[in-house]
Amino acid sequence: xxxxxxxxxxxxxxxxxxxxxxxxLGGFQLMLFGIGCIIxxxxxxxxxxxxxxxxxxxxxxxAIAGAICIVAALCYAEIAAMxxxxxxxxxxxxxxxxxxxxxxxxxxxxxEYAVSASAVSVGWAGYFxxxxxxxxLGITLPQWLSAGPLFLGGEPGGLVNLPAMVIxxxxxxxxxxxxxxxxxxxxILVAIKVAALTIFVALTLPxxxxxxxxxxxxxxxxxxxxxxxxxxxxxxxxFFAYVGFDAVSTAAEETKDxxxxxxxxxxxxxxxxxxFYILVAAGAIGTIGGQPIMGPGGIPFPAGSEELAxxxxxxxxASALVCSDEALAHVLREIGFSGVGNLLGxxxxxxxxxxxxxxxxxxxRIFFVMSRDGLLPQSLSKVHPKWKTPYVVTAITGVxxxxxxxxxxxxxxxxxxxxxxxxxxAMVAIAVMLLRRNDPDRKRPFRVPGLWFVAPAACAGCxxxxxxxxxxxxLVLPIWGAIGLVIYFxxxxxxSHLGRGIVEVVGPGDHEESLLPIDTDTKRD
Numbered sequence: 001x002x003x004x005x006x007x008x009x010x011x012x013x014x015x016x017x018x019x020x021x022x023x024x025l026g027g028f029q030l031m032l033f034g035i036g037c038i039i040x041x042x043x044x045x046x047x048x049x050x051x052x053x054x055x056x057x058x059x060x061x062x063a064i065a066g067a068i069c070i071v072a073a074l075c076y077a078e079i080a081a082m083x084x085x086x087x088x089x090x091x092x093x094x095x096x097x098x099x100x101x102x103x104x105x106x107x108x109x110x111x112e113y114a115v116s117a118s119a120v121s122v123g124w125a126g127y128f129x130x131x132x133x134x135x136x137l138g139i140t141l142p143q144w145l146s147a148g149p150l151f152l153g154g155e156p157g158g159l160v161n162l163p164a165m166v167i168x169x170x171x172x173x174x175x176x177x178x179x180x181x182x183x184x185x186x187x188i189l190v191a192i193k194v195a196a197l198t199i200f201v202a203l204t205l206p207x208x209x210x211x212x213x214x215x216x217x218x219x220x221x222x223x224x225x226x227x228x229x230x231x232x233x234x235x236x237x238x239f240f241a242y243v244g245f246d247a248v249s250t251a252a253e254e255t256k257d258x259x260x261x262x263x264x265x266x267x268x269x270x271x272x273x274x275x276f277y278i279l280v281a282a283g284a285i286g287t288i289g290g291q292p293i294m295g296p297g298g299i300p301f302p303a304g305s306e307e308l309a310x311x312x313x314x315x316x317x318a319s320a321l322v323c324s325d326e327a328l329a330h331v332l333r334e335i336g337f338s339g340v341g342n343l344l345g346x347x348x349x350x351x352x353x354x355x356x357x358x359x360x361x362x363x364x365r366i367f368f369v370m371s372r373d374g375l376l377p378q379s380l381s382k383v384h385p386k387w388k389t390p391y392v393v394t395a396i397t398g399v400x401x402x403x404x405x406x407x408x409x410x411x412x413x414x415x416x417x418x419x420x421x422x423x424x425x426a427m428v429a430i431a432v433m434l435l436r437r438n439d440p441d442r443k444r445p446f447r448v449p450g451l452w453f454v455a456p457a458a459c460a461g462c463x464x465x466x467x468x469x470x471x472x473x474x475l476v477l478p479i480w481g482a483i484g485l486v487i488y489f490x491x492x493x494x495x496s497h498l499g500r501g502i503v504e505v506v507g508p509g510d511h512e513e514s515l516l517p518i519d520t521d522t523k524r525d
Contacts, residue, residue, distance in 0.1 A: 005099035005498050009083060009442065027261030029187065033361075034248045034269025036190045036354040042241025043197065043280050044328060044348045045123030049303035049411035050281075051290035052322040054234035055218040058290060061234035062277040066270075068235075068461030069242040072425045073270045074448045075432045075458055077263040080248075081445040082435070089424040089431075090366055094373070096431040096438070099498055100488065105427050106370050107484035108420035108477065113363030114401050115420075116240055117168065117356050119413035121405035124352040125163035126325030131345025148407040156313060164405035171356045172398025175364065176384070176391045189354035196347035197276055200328055203337055204283030212289045219292060219300050228415060228470035229292075229300050236465040237303070240417045241277075242270070243359070263446040280328070288334045290321045302470065304411030360397060367393040374500070375492035415473035422462040423477055429458035 025033075042050075042062070050058045079092045090106035129146050133139040147158030174185065223230025228237060248265040255261050284290065292300035293311050301308040303322075312323035324330040329348065332341030368390040371381035384391040404413070432448065433455045448454050466474065493499060 005496070006094075006096070009095050009439070025255045025261075027255075027257075027264040030248050030255060030261055030265025031268045031272075032187050032190045033358050034265055035194070035273055036358050038242055038269060038273035039190075039193055039197065039276055042238050042277055044127070044193075044352055045120055045410055046238050046241060046414060047281065047284055047327040048322050048324050049414065050234045050238050051285065051327075052292045052300055052303045052308065052411070053219065053223070053229045053237060054231045055215070055291050055300075056213040056285050057217040057219070057221070057231035058234055058238075058285065059278055059281045060217075060221075060231045061238060062274070062281055064232060064235040065239040065242060065465070066274040066277065068458065068465065069239065069270060069274075071454045071458040071461065072429060073266050074454050075429045077266045077446045078444060078448045078451075079428060079432050079435065080262045080266065081258065081260075082442060088362070088366065089428045091369060092431045093427050096434045097427070099375075099493075099496060101427070103370075103375060103488045103492060104481055104484060105424050106366055106375075107481065107488075108423045109366045110363060110420075111476070111480050112240070112243060112417050112420035112424065113359050113366065114397060115404065115413050115417040116243060117359035117363065117401045118164075118404035118408065119240075119410045119417060120352060120355045120359065121164040121168040121401065122161060122408070122410040122413065124167050124349065124356070125161050125405075126410075127329065127345050127348040127352065128163045128167075130326040131329055131342055132349055135342050135345065148409060156309065160406045162406070165402045167353060168356060168360075168402035168405050169398055171353050171360060172394060172401070175357060175360055175398075176389055176394050177387055185354070185357075189351040192347050193351035193354070194276075196344050196351070197280055197328075199340065200332065200344060201276075201279045201283055203332065203340060204287050204335070205279070207335055208282065208286030210286070212286050215291075218294075219298075222468065224297075224299055225468075226471040227299055227302065228468065228473065229302075230468075232465070232468045233470075236418060236422075236468045237411070237414050238277075239465055240414050240421050242273075243362075243417075243421055260445065284321060284328060284331045288319075288321055288331055292322055293317060293320065302411070304409035304413075304415075309409075356401075360394070360401065364390055364394045364397050367397065374495045374497040374502075375488070415470055416476050418469055419466070419473055419477035420480070422466045426459045426462040429455040429462075 047058070050061060054061050080088075083091055083095060088109060090102050090109060093105045094102035125146070129141055133141060141162070143157035144159035145162045148161055149158050217231055219229040219231075219233075221231050223233045227233065248262065248269065255265075293308060295301040295307060301311060308322075311317055312320070317323050319330075319334060321327060321331065326345055326348070329341040329345035332338070332344055367376065368381050370376045371378060371393065380393040380396075381390060382392050383389065432451065435442075436451060466477075
């Protein structure tokens with residue numbers, strides 16, 4: 001049967017032991033990985049795009065996205081501790097719902113992480129060009145080297161975003177060197193980032209003016225369907241900033257004592273970061289305002305659109321929050337803290353690469369596990385003898401991410417990434433419920449409280465945000481999925497280890513792995 005290839009948990013764990021990645025990460029490092037991904041993408045990069053969609057309602061958007069993310073994170077915590085191997089939602093789906101659905105999830109995660117990494121690279125480039133080059137060095141990059149082409153949502157005269165492309169390639173090189181080295185660098189960058197945002201909150205909140213929050217929902221709560229506007233539309237966009245907790249679960253196979261450390265990394269990073277999202281958004285909008293630039297019919301121009309780029313080029317919008325490529329540094333300069341604003345720009349310049357690092361880390365590990373299962377070419381899962389990293393797929397991924405960062409704007413990339421993100425999160429919630437029914441006696445170091453409310457709430461929340469994405473972003477998932485299914489049926493299905501009956505199974509009391517044929521077309525009850 002088409003959906004019948006279900007890989008048992010014992011087989012998944014045995015496979016990981018046979019061809020495993022080196023376990024170097026602890027619970028604190030995992031939390032730093034999550035913080036490194038979450039704080040940065042949504043605050044340093046997406047504040048302007050979110051304000052263009054929702055205005056002051058961006059604060060509510062963060063709360064909506066955070067609430068949905070919390071229930072999804074609880075589901076992740078339970079299943080990641082049970083299945084402490086690389087692969088995230090792909091591996092979890094494989095163990096519960098079968099190979100073809102696992103392939104669709106893995107394929108969606110590839111889209112999610114790669115596009116998200118490109119988006120943050122573009123955000124970093126804004127701080128690099130605005131703070132480092134212009135403010136400190138007095139150098140202005142020519143337009144054709146600092147933005148993508150206008151027809152792709154860039155800026156007039158844009159051709160290629162060279163800084164974004166370069167930073168993506170540099171982070172790729174760092175990841176190829178080794179995981180533990182990357183984690184140490186990431187810990188330093190996270191500390192810089194948190195300190196900078198703490199200073200931002202301390203300087204802006206005392207100057208907040210309540211009048212700047214009126215109207216609070218200029219585009220409404222839901223906005224016009226298909227435009228991705230309103231507070232809910234903004235929540236659908238900035239939700240991709242929360243993929244940090246998902247990246248933590250992909251690192252489970254490289255974690256010491258994953259049964260304890262994975263839940264700590266997941267939930268701890270999420271709770272810590274959500275507070276910063278709301279406080280920083282309040283400080284930014286309450287000081288200089290964050291009303292969107294409206295188009296025909298009172299609908300905000302789409303973030304990352306050609307129309308918005310033309311409006312932002314007009315003198316009257318030169319200081320608008322929604323037009324800034326370095327939003328938080330821009331806010332501080334506008335309220336009289338130019339020096340501090342420049343320092344914050346430096347912090348973003350130094351720290352945002354940690355976000356790119358975590359996203360690329362997670363994306364390459366998805367590729368690694370799918371290759372290890374035979375669904376993608378085995379050459380992708382080669383581990384470097386010295387660096388102990390999957391260097392082939394890391395290099396390929398880095399080049400693709402760099403090219404996308406060179407030509408697309410941050411707002412459009414964020415919306416595209418969310419299509420795969422929300423699908424994967426919903427599948428994890430379903431997998432947790434099915435595992436509770438199909439394998440109730442398996443040890444669960446972390447159990448979701450009130451699962452039969454939490455998991456359906458996570459599914460419903462993901463669907464709710466998905467249908468509030470812009471129409472073109474919603475179409476990405478079925479189109480990308482169709483391409484993936486063609487590859488699966490042409491290549492992956494016939495070469496799948498599970499499909500050929502090659503599965504590592506560890507029997508009771510056994511310490512050796514054995515390759516046993518199995519009936520791959522038998523569903524589990």
